[in-house]
Amino acid sequence: MSTDAPALPASGPLTDARAQLAEAIAHLGVDAGTHRMLATSRREMAVSVPLRRDDGSIATYEGFRVQHNFSRGPAKGGLRFSTAVDLDEVRALAMWMSWKCALVDVPYGGAKGGVAIDPREHSAAELERVTRRYTSEILPIIGPEVDIPAPDIGTDERTMAWIMDTYSASVGHTVPGVVTGKPISLGGSLGRAMATSRGVAHVALMAMASRGVDPAGATAVVQGFGKVGRGAARLLAESGVRVQAVSDVDGAVWADGGLDIARLGEHVDETGSVAGFSGAEAIDASILVTLDVDVVVPAAVEGVITADNAADVKARIIVEGANGPTTNEADAILADMDVLIVPDILANAGGVIVSYFEWVQANQAYQWSEREVNERLEERMTRAWHDVVAYASAHDLSYRQAATALAVRRVIEAHELRGLYP
Ligand code: NAD
Numbered sequence: 283m284s285t286d287a288p289a290l291p292a293s294g295p296l297t298d299a300r301a302q303l304a305e306a307i308a309h310l311g312v313d314a315g316t317h318r319m320l321a322t323s324r325r326e327m328a329v330s331v332p333l334r335r336d337d338g339s340i341a342t343y344e345g346f347r348v349q350h351n352f353s354r355g356p357a358k359g360g361l362r363f364s365t366a367v368d369l370d371e372v373r374a375l376a377m378w379m380s381w382k383c384a385l386v387d388v389p390y391g392g393a394k395g396g397v398a399i400d401p402r403e404h405s406a407a408e409l410e411r412v413t414r415r416y417t418s419e420i421l422p423i424i425g426p427e428v429d430i431p432a433p434d435i436g437t438d439e440r441t442m443a444w445i446m447d448t449y450s451a452s453v454g455h456t457v458p459g460v461v462t463g464k465p466i467s468l469g470g471s472l473g474r475a476m477a478t479s480r481g482v483a484h485v486a487l488m489a490m491a492s493r494g495v496d497p498a499g500a501t502a503v504v505q506g507f508g509k510v511g512r513g514a515a516r517l518l519a520e521s522g523v524r525v526q527a528v529s530d531v532d533g534a535v536w537a538d539g540g541l542d543i544a545r546l547g548e549h550v551d552e553t554g555s556v557a558g559f560s561g562a563e564a565i566d567a568s569i570l571v572t573l574d575v576d577v578v579v580p581a582a583v584e585g586v587i588t589a590d591n592a593a594d595v596k597a598r599i600i601v602e603g604a605n606g607p608t609t610n611e612a613d614a615i616l617a618d619m620d621v622l623i624v625p626d627i628l629a630n631a632g633g634v635i636v637s638y639f640e641w642v643q644a645n646q647a648y649q650w651s652e653r654e655v656n657e658r659l660e661e662r663m664t665r666a667w668h669d670v671v672a673y674a675s676a677h678d679l680s681y682r683q684a685a686t687a688l689a690v691r692r693v694i695e696a697h698e699l700r701g702l703y704p
Contacts, residue, residue, distance in 0.1 A: 295374035295584045298610045303377070305683060306690040316694060323373055324391075325349040329419035331397055333412050336405055343412065344368075347395040347420045349429055350376035353696040354384060356427050357393035358462075358634060360434025361441065363409075366583070367396035374584075378605055379634070381689035382627040384696075386666045388638040391693075393429045395420065401436040402554075413441050417448040424449065426459030426645070432637050433463040433509065435583070439475070443468055459644040462637035471640035473655035474633075478603070479513025480656065481632020481663045485624050486514075486577055486601040487521060488667050493598055493622060498522035501575040503597075505529050505567075506582030507546075507556050510603045510630065514579055516543045523577070527570055530582070533557030534567035571595060580607035581630075587612045595621060602626040617680055625682035627689060628670055635662050 300321055307317045331345045346369050349357040359379040362372075372394045379392030397416050401409055423429060431445060442461040446468065449460045458469035466472065473480075490497055500523045504515040507530045515525045524540035532555040535541065542561050549559045557564065571578050571587055572594040580586050581603030587595065592612035600616070601624045602608065608616070608623060616623060639655055674684035 293609070294370060295606045296370040296377075298606060299374040299377045301610050302682065302686050303690065306687040309677070309679070309683070309687050310691055310694070312690075312694060316697070319697075320351070320377075320690065320693065323348045323350045323376060324352055325423060326369070326373070327420055327423055328369060329416065331399075331412055331416045331419065333408060333415065335408060343397050343399045345395070345397040345416045345419065346372045347393065347423060347429070348372045348376040349391065349393045349423065351380040351391035351693060353693050353700060354380075354391055355389035356391065356425075357429040358383060358388075358390035358637065359393035359395065359429075359432065360633075361431045361437050361445075362394070362396040362434040363399050363401045363412075363436030363441075364396065364583075365398055365400045367398040371584070372396050375605055378627055380693055381686055382631050382634055384689040384692040385627050385670075385685055386631045386635055386662050387692075388634060390430075390634070390638070393431075394434075395431055396434075399436075406440075409441070410444050413437075413444040414448045417445045418452070421449060421452055424460060426457055426641070430459065430637070430641060431461050432633065435508070438509070439463055439465045439470060442470075459641050462640040463633075464640070469640075469644050471636055471643055471655055472650065472652035473659065474636045474640055475509070476513045476517075477636035477655075477659055478510045478630050478633035479517055480659060481635065482510065482514040482579060482581070482601055482603045482629055483517035483521065484632070484660055484663050485629050485667055486518060486579065486599070488664070489599045489601060489622055489624050490577065492671070495576050495599070500524070500577065501526050501540075502577040502579060503527040503529075503570050503573050503575050504579045504581055504603075505570050505586060505607075506580070506604065507550060508581070510633075511579070511581030512543075512547060512550070514581055514603055515541070516547070518577075518579075519543045526575055527562075527565060527573055528556055529567040529570045530556045534565045534570050535559045535562035536565045536573075537562040571597075573597075577601060580604045583607070585609055587616070589615065592616050593619070595619070598622060600624070602629045605630065613680070613682060623680065623682060625685050628666055628681070628685050631666065632659055632663060635659050 375394035584606035
């Protein structure tokens with residue numbers, strides 16, 4: 283019996299991801315059977331994660347790991363701790379990871395994981411127990427040659443160390459290659475912590491150059507001041523761009539002359555939030571993406587540029603540090619307004635590129651210098667950028683459509699070369 287792709291929810295990241303795939307399939311002229319195969323995940327695991335809290339009570343959280351595709355190699359993707367996590371979100375993020383890995387030509391398929399928990403509500407000891415329990419639940423489907431988690435929203439290098447230790451304890455020997463984004467002292471790669479931000483800033487500068495925007499004198503806003511947004515804001519500021527506003531889940535701050543990102547970082551380290559930063563004015567976080575700047579960098583969560591606010595966007599360039607920040611409806615509105623969108627699967631691919639370098643270094647038990655990592659990262663980002671620009675211009679597509687089509691074509695090519703088993 284053939285299985286049709288499950289019915290789409292009315293809206294949300296999975297709806298958008300499947301619609302983007304459908305568009306690429308139509309453009310490439312691919313058969314309906316292959317389309318259905320790519321619209322569904324290869325493997326999904328839903329687990330319940332019981333946690334003994336510090337006060338002795340027991341709480342239970344939903345957890346997921348979704349592996350979208352293995353045609354080009356083992357699955358690869360982040361682990362998210364957020365109350366917004368649900369199975370459809372994880373499915374969408376896993377599909378986008380497949381396209382991202384193919385687009386920047388790293389030998390992986392896509393995966394994603396999540397636990398529906400707010401990490402800010404838990405002690406480090408509780409987070410360690412949740413991480414170890416979740417890891418032990420998904421242990422049968424992860425491994426350095428199967429599926430390799432990495433940090434995402436709400437998780438960090440410490441989380442990766444706990445996953446690596448739990449996995450290693452269970453197989454009886456140390457396996458550094460089971461995760462990426464590890465601490466350097468456990469085999470993490472130099473340059474990994476800043477890799478996603480570095481890639482975002484690098485393509486932002488290429489996008490500005492393509493639109494004739496000089497970074498010196500250009501203005502930008504960055505939504506989200508976490509692992510991606512903070513580094514992107516810093517690197518843009520170092521390139522001469524005036525980063526006028528940033529936001530996080532607690533608020534937003536604005537300074538006409540540009541924020542002092544180093545001082546803002548110190549404030550966040552002390553207080554946990556950008557809110558209350560003395561070197562700037564507090565503004566309404568909901569208007570951040572519509573401020574009158576040259577470049578908007580959404581680097582927080584999905585679905586922040588929507589049909590409701592897209593027409594109010596004044597920037598000429600959007601660089602998607604986050605996954606899925608622009609809904610498909612907003613995408614169409616922004617295309618009509620001639621706003622250049624550097625899509626997530628290109629803009630934030632620096633993380634998975636250096637994750638790949640980390641995995642290679644772990645497998646070789648040999649560490650590269652930070653300069654080597656950064657040079658190879660920029661080389662791959664530049665190549666992917668030129669591939670997308672050339673394909674978009676040859677086929678009259680948006681950069682998102684071009685990037686998705688290129689990536690889907692590469693995944694299909696790998697699938698066809700391997701053939702369908704049995
Ligand atoms: P993070 O947890 O380190 O930071 C997230 C930031 O977003 C925090 O500052 C948080 O306060 C803020 N935030 C959350 N909800 C918000 C909202 N509604 N409005 C404004 N700010 C909000 O996470 P991260 O690793 O920086 O990930 C951010 C995005 O980048 C996610 O979409 C993630 O999937 C994507 N991404 C991350 C990596 C990586 O290497 N970490 C790689 C590729 C893509």
